[in-house]
Amino acid sequence: MTNLAQRMKLVKPSPSMAVSQAAKALVAQGVDVADLGLGEPDFDTPPHIIDAAHKAALAGDTRYTATGGAAPTKDAVAHKFHTENGLTFGHDEIVVANGAKHIIFNALLATLERSDEVIMVAPYFVSYPDMALMLGGVPVTIATTRESGFKLTPDALEAAITPRSKWLILNMPGNPGGAVYLDSELKALGAVLARHPQVLILSDEIYEHIIFDARTFISFGKACPELQDRTLIVNGVSKAYAMTGWRVGYGAGPGWLIKGMTTVQSQSTTNVCSIAQAATVAALTGPQDNIARFRSAFESRRDLVVAGIAGIKELALDPPDGAFYAYIECGEIIGKKTPSGLILADDADVTKFLLYEAQVAAVPGEAYGLSPYFRLSTATSEDVLTNAVTRISKAIQRLTRGPQ
Known part of the structure; x- marks a missing residue:
């Protein structure tokens, strides 16, 4: 039984x-x-990040923070987006959670109705379809090819969108295929999405800094600012700063979505560990070498x-x-x-x-x-x-x- x-x-x-x-x-x-x-x-994890966590613990920074992230953490996230991606977000447009995966889960939980479709690009991160299924959504997979660099094309995206489409999940650089999109490629996808206002965009950019051959990373939010009111950018400190065990991810998007995600978090995990948040501030604002x-x-x-x-x-x-x-x-x-x-x-x-x-x-x-x-x-x-x-x-x- x-x-x-x-x-x-x-x-x-x-x-x-x-x-x-x-x-x-x-x-x-x-x-x-x-x-x-x-x-x-x-x-x-780099020593200055560990040192910041140690100092925070010794200073008594061991209590609850605001659910969506302490003010210094949100300041650090806003600083990162402004300096690295050319994007501006206020505190009401930022949420901090227990890893990038948690950000994605909260976003889907806050928005998905039963039978809503979540479009994802194969090969995709293993958790995307299971998250959608768990929350009553329907994963819709667009297959790519090795010859195309595992990238989504505008025609394939257009063909996959239906009246039930709720989200498009992009992952760049991609896990597992390593796909990195050019600015022009993102703009072409954005042109398709502009014709379908019911589709929200989740851009999972957790591998942003692990990019090769002198390529320049372009955030979806920077490439398609006209879609800012329905775009969630997901990132975190796990991969770039060797902080997988610290469990800190962050998302930036429209205030209505961030508010909903914060409400979800308030009834589940509350806030991210205060000490890990102090470490995140050091990671995002300290030495980047x-x-x-x-x-x-x-x-x-x-x-x-x-x-x-x-x-x-x-x-x-x-x-x-x-x-x-x-x-x-x-x-x-x-x-x-x-x-x-x-x-x-x-x-x-x-x-x-x-x-x-x-x-x-x-x-x-x-x-x-x-x-x-x-x-x-x-x-x-x-x-x-x-x-x-x-x-x-x-x-x-x-x-x-x-x-x-």
Whole structure:
């Protein structure tokens, strides 16, 4: 007997967390696993940020803050948007929550009616469809291609919009595909959205600072200011400042939406940890040199993995424009047989094969809505990545032709 709500039948646990847990189980058995399942920087949080948190705790900054964020935190977020993105937001247009994922959840909870459609671009972040389903919405997926850089086109967007469309979720740089949009590409999407005033835009920009090849990041809000009254920009400190465990995300958008999201938060988690907020102020307003250091390391790691995969003829990977993932096409090994006799029927089988026969933890493309691919996180050391690519290559060489 179960008393779980019916909606829970629609929701899956996070695939990336599941992969990481399976990898940890093997490690506990003494197996040497290269765990490339989770997207988490391997760098330590910069010392000045930790110092700010320590000082805040010693100073007694350990009580409730305003639900949507303490005034200094909102000041720091407004400063970031103004100086980095050329956008101006007041305190009533900013909300701080427990990670960027929490911002997205609150936005959908505050706005979705049953059967409202949420448009998302595949490959997408694994939580987007499950959040929509959990809240009574209907995920609508637009598939992209490796050849297009995993980018949404205006024609595809136009074709997906219906009278029930409530949200379009963009993610740039994209997890897992690494897509980065040009200003002109965002404006073209904005022109489509201008014809459909019922569609809200959620621009998930959490990987903003992890962008490669001297590209310039353009926020959707900057590219399409005419849509500001229905655009929510989502960001946070987790990726850029190596602060995943601090759990601080922030959103900026129209006051009516931010007010609704703040009300949702007031009846759930209340405020973000006061000490973590102090750390966030230091991150956003303090020295920014670590961003360039982290980005340089992530770009070198991307290059290493791209070069390594290029040496495996059965796989395909174009250099991602940003984020720290490799979304690798694996169609040529679907249907092949492993040394244990398993026929690789899909990319889920591929990742099982990689985990148990190559000792490399990866996430199947089906989790991101686009197959046949698998995702590797490149947010780890070059030694680990080199070893992982070598293991993958050797494992694939052991595959044989399946039944004809």
